[in-house]
Amino acid sequence: MQPTTSTQEPALAQPVPIRRLLSLDALRGFDMFWIMGGEEVFHVLAKTTGWAWAIFLADQFTHVTWNGFRPYDCIFPLFLFLAGVSTPYSLGSRLAKGDNRAMLARKVITRGLILVVLGIIYNNGLFMKPFAEMRFGSVLARIGLAGMFAQLIYLYVRSERARYGIFIGILLLYWAMLMLIPVPGFGAGNLTMEGSLVGYVDRLFMPGRLYKVVHDPEGLLSTLPAICTGLLGVFAGTVLRRHNLTDTRKIQQLILAGVSCVALGWVWNSVFPVNKNLWTSSFVLVAGGWSLLILSLFYWIIDVKNWRRWTFFFVVIGMNSILIYLAGRVIDFEYAAHFLFAGLLHFFSEPVQTVGSVVAFLAVKWGFLYFLYKKKTFLRV
Structure with a gap:
């Protein structure tokens, strides 16, 4: 992993597709904007x-406490979904050129493991804490592992029908496991934080500490349905890459799939609650359905209607999404914003100063990314 500098037109970030979809760059940046602090404006x-x-x-830009769904709960799965969307472009193009599957698989596995390591560093710092105090589950590990397995399925399961079968099978298997396998002291079908099979597996097998003591939202077992979030992106990317479909037909298929997933997810919610912490099968469908609908909107606006000027702000973020996520741990953007803008904000009322401080913080982050963009320097994993 290292920053790369090129004199060519920047390619899509994490991973890099052969043919760029500007809508994918923009949507990744739009998603990352909220992760890097955009929601604080509303707060x-x-x-x-x-x-x-x-x-x-x-309120919409907060996570639900346990069961349920708000727009903010879609931010993380959308990022994983978008990694899946780029897969048919990156891996599919290389397969079409005759690249060796085993070589591509090694690259996919390497990238997944690097993200796991970066997640550990993000949680614990470069010079690690004592083993028992370290947290190993992370957002980056979830993206790395779930994305890796989704890409390996794409590489080695050549039939689209079989991929859909794996997708459905994983969702049903996860449901069955959580509802039928008993947890000591709680029995089967307990979906509380303490009593769920997800938390029990984390307590048994996850090294170090868990984020919520008895449960980790990026734990081991819940990585299984997260693979399906990545696969939904793979399915969407496969549709967008088809040359025998018109743009109108592609958008129709994405919208139909999105609406169907959301509807099925809420129907399933009656027996298997929509829950981000457990990454339940119903949550996969609801979050994935909204991801499909958002992607179809961005694709229609940007790549079909060619309304692109407004995208630049988000593209700059999307080109270095992993870097800005990591940079928040090692660069004090808040101090930089205070240094640059505190004097100016001092002339305004206290409410304006409070809002202005958040806007200044985001402006400094974006300016940092813009500098890297102009230098054509992007973090590749």
Whole structure:
């Protein structure tokens, strides 16, 4: 893993497809914008103004406590979904050129393991804590492992029908495991944080500490359904890459799939609750369905209607999405924003200063990414 500098037109980030979809760059940046702190704008507006619409939006940009779904719960799975979307472009193009599957598989596995290691460093620092105090589960590990297995399925399962079968099979298997396998002291079918099979497996097999003591939202067992989130992206990318479909037909298929997934997910919710912490099968469908619908919208606006000027802000973020996620741990952007803008904000009222501080923080982060973009320097994993 290292920054790469090229004199050519920047390619799509993490992983790099052969043919660029600007909508994919922009949507990845749009998604990453909220991860890097964009949601704080609504939170500070809600606190400083008390406006009803700001309070409503701030609430939507929080995670549900356990069961349920809010838009903010879609941010993480959308990123994993987009990694899947790029797979038919990156791996599919190389397979079409005759590249060796085993060689591609090694690259996929290497990338997945690098993300796991980066996640450990992100949680614990470069000079590790005592083993028992380290947290091994992470957002990057979830993306690395689930994305890796989804890509390996794409590489070695050549039939689309078989891939769909694996997708359905994993979702049903996970449901059956959580509902039928008893947990000591809680029995079978307990979906609480303490009593679920997911938490029990984490406590048994996850080294180090768990994020929520008895459960880790990026633990071992819940990686299984997360593979299906990546596979949904693979299915979407396969549709977008087809040359025998018109753009209109592609969008129709994505919308139909998205609406169907959301509907099925909420139907399934009646017996298997939508739950991000457990990454339940119903959650995979609801979050994946919304991801399909958002992708279809971005694809229609950007790649079909060719309305592109507004995308630049998000493309700059999307080109270095992993880097800005990691950089927050080692660069004090908040201090930089205070150093650059505190004097200016001092002339305004306290509410404006509070909101302005968040905007300044985001501006400094974006400026950092813009500098790298202009230098054509991108972190590749």
